Amino acid sequence: xxxxxxxxxxxxxxxxxxxxxxxxxxxxxxxxxxxxxxxxxxxxxxxxxxxxxxxxxxxxxxxxxxxxxxxxxxxxxxxxxxxxxxxxxxxxxxxxxxxxxxxxxxxxxxxxxxxxxxxxxxxxxxxxxxxxxxxxxxxxxxxxxxxxxxxxxxxxxxxxxxxxxxxxxxxxxxxxxxxxxxxxxxxxxxxxxxxxxxxxxxxxxxxxxxxxxxxxxxxxxxxxxxxxxxxxxxxxxxxxxxxxxxxxxxxxxxxxxxxxxxxxxxxxxxxxxxxxxxxxxxxxxxxxxxxxxxxxxxxxxxxxxxxxxxxxxxxxxxxxxxxxxxxxxxxxxxxxxxxxxxxxx
Ligand SMILES: [Mg+2]
Numbered sequence: 384x385x386x387x388x389x390x391x392x393x394x395x396x397x398x399x400x401x402x403x404x405x406x407x408x409x410x411x412x413x414x415x416x417x418x419x420x421x422x423x424x425x426x427x428x429x430x431x432x433x434x435x436x437x438x439x440x441x442x443x444x445x446x447x448x449x450x451x452x453x454x455x456x457x458x459x460x461x462x463x464x465x466x467x468x469x470x471x472x473x474x475x476x477x478x479x480x481x482x483x484x485x486x487x488x489x490x491x492x493x494x495x496x497x498x499x500x501x502x503x504x505x506x507x508x509x510x511x512x513x514x515x516x517x518x519x520x521x522x523x524x525x526x527x528x529x530x531x532x533x534x535x536x537x538x539x540x541x542x543x544x545x546x547x548x549x550x551x552x553x554x555x556x557x558x559x560x561x562x563x564x565x566x567x568x569x570x571x572x573x574x575x576x577x578x579x580x581x582x583x584x585x586x587x588x589x590x591x592x593x594x595x596x597x598x599x600x601x602x603x604x605x606x607x608x609x610x611x612x613x614x615x616x617x618x619x620x621x622x623x624x625x626x627x628x629x630x631x632x633x634x635x636x637x638x639x640x641x642x643x644x645x646x647x648x649x650x651x652x653x654x655x656x657x658x659x660x661x662x663x664x665x666x667x668x669x670x671x672x673x674x675x676x677x678x679x680x681x682x683x684x685x686x687x688x689x690x691x692x693x694x695x696x697x698x699x700x701x702x703x704x705x706x707x708x709x710x711x712x713x714x715x716x717x718x719x720x721x722x723x724x725x726x727x728x
Contacts, residue, residue, distance in 0.1 A: 396514055399476070399495060409472040409531070410510045419510040421472055427531040429472070432463035438521035446565055449490045451593040452524070453497030459618065460528035461505055461597035462670040466616035468538040468606030469530030471507035471599065477525040479517040494524075505599055538606055540631035543613035543675035549636060549695040550682060552598050552671040555621060556659055557646030559666020561592035564652050591646060595670040600687040605674060610682060614674035620665045622707060623723025624673055629697070629706050632675070638664075638695035638719065641712045664709070665722040 400414045407413070412420035423429055436442060436456045447455070457474060464471055476498070484490055502509055507528070517523065588594050598616075605611040615628045621643075629636050640660060646669070649659045675697055676682055682691055700706065705718035 398491065399509070399512070399514070408506065408508050410508045413473075413508065413510045414512075419473065419475070421510070421529065423472070424531050426534055428534045428537065430464065430467050430469045430530045430532055430537060431527065432460050432530075433525065433527045434459040434463070435523060435525040437523050444484075444522065447593065448497075449493035450497035452522075453494040453499075454501050454594050455497075456524045456526050457498045457501050457505075457507075458595045458597050458670060460526045461501070461507070461599060462595070462616040462618065464528055464530040465598045465602035466538065466614050466672055467530065467532060468536070468602045468611075468614070469532045470603060471505055472529045472531050473510035474502060474507050474529075475527040476509060476512035477527075478512070478514045479523040480514070481517050481520045481522065483520075484522055485516055505597065532606065536606055538602065538611050538614040538674070540613050540615050540628045541633075542611075543628060543632035543634055543697055544677075545634050545697050545699040546678050547612050547634075547675040547697045548678055548680075548682075548693055549625070549638070549673065549675055549697065550691050550693050551617070551621070551644065551673050552601060552686075552689045552691060553669075554644040554646040554649075554663075554690075554692075555617065555669050555671060556649035556653075556662030556664075556666050557591035558595065558648075558668040558670075559592075559620075559662040560646070560649040560652040560659075561590055562666075562668075563662075565592070591648060591669060595668060597670055598672045598687070598689060601689050602672060604687050605672075610676055610680055610686075611674040612677060614672055617669045617671045617673055618667060620667045620669075620721075620723035621673065622664050622719055623667075623721040626706055626721040628673065628675070629700070632697070633700055634697040635700045635704060635706050635708070636695055636697050637708045637710055637716075639710050642692065642694045644690070644692045644694075664719070667723055 409422050410419060411422055438444060442452045613628055613632055615624050617624050625636055643663050645659045645663050649662045653659045653662060685691060707719040709717045709719040
């Protein structure tokens with residue numbers, strides 16, 4: 384935690400320290416000194432990921448409750464740890480807040496509550512960070528996460544081979560469907576940002592857009608049982624994230640359109656099959672895992688309480704052939720360009 388320069392920052396850090404509590408885990412020294420000190424489990428390597436959540440790009444204060452913004456800030460980083468099969472060690476949060484928000488105790492408390500509730504459930508201590516008053520009128524929340532994996536065993540994007548089968552966790556398209564409904568809902572005119580505390584009607588703790596569930600336990604089980612040859616989390620959308628995995632592994636992929644599991648939110652909120660498939664293929668922020676497994680591997684129907692579905696296979700990469708191909712229910716092949724969703728852009 385950097386040294387505070389104003390009494391306002393000092394008070395804010397003290398509030399975060401109070402909210403963060405005294406959970407220790409891998410942290411031998413947490414908030415309050417110049418650096419945190421972490422214990423790395425014997426025989427493990429440290430994985431590190433950083434994500435910033437920028438108002439207007441990743442969330443809007445008029446659309447998202449502070450509780451959801453706090454949850455999503457941490458969930459994005461935890462999902463990256465899940466994709467590597469890592470166990471979380473510690474989180475570091477840096478916040479830049481406009482003056483109106485920094486003074487708004489309710490907003491900040493709800494934001495921290497959303498973030499720290501997920502931290503508690505995921506057993507990751509908040510071990511430090513930094514705060515600053517933002518000169519601009521938008522919130523920036525930056526999260527750094529450290530995790531541990533058995534040395535040499537991290538699930539990476541580059542370990543897949545032609546012939547491997549592709550699987551996803553749970554179901555896709557729910558987050559994009561909820562966002563499209565959210566953007567179509569008229570807002571209260573002239574609501575002051577600092578006073579926008581009422582979550583929109585669609586927001587619930589089971590909503591994949593507002594409260595995505597990082598698949599930490601599932602990622603660790605994939606690693607522990609050596610089930611996956613490669614893995615990635617679905618943050619930008621299946622078509623884009625699968626292309627990342629294919630590029631890293633030097634392979635191409637075929638997806639079976641009819642096999643792709645559609646989230647219930649997409650079924651109820653989107654008008655027809657093509658719109659639902661589109662959300663599942665290109666909608667971002669589902670934070671499910673995509674992984675490849677050897678064709679002979681025995682993949683259970685569910686793992687860590689989460690359903691697994693086979694959606695396609697990897698094939699050799701050939702010049703002048705599309706990297707991704709979608710096979711429809713009639714067996715016709717369609718090139719599938721990556722069209723991952725651009726968040727709130
Ligand atoms: Mg990722």
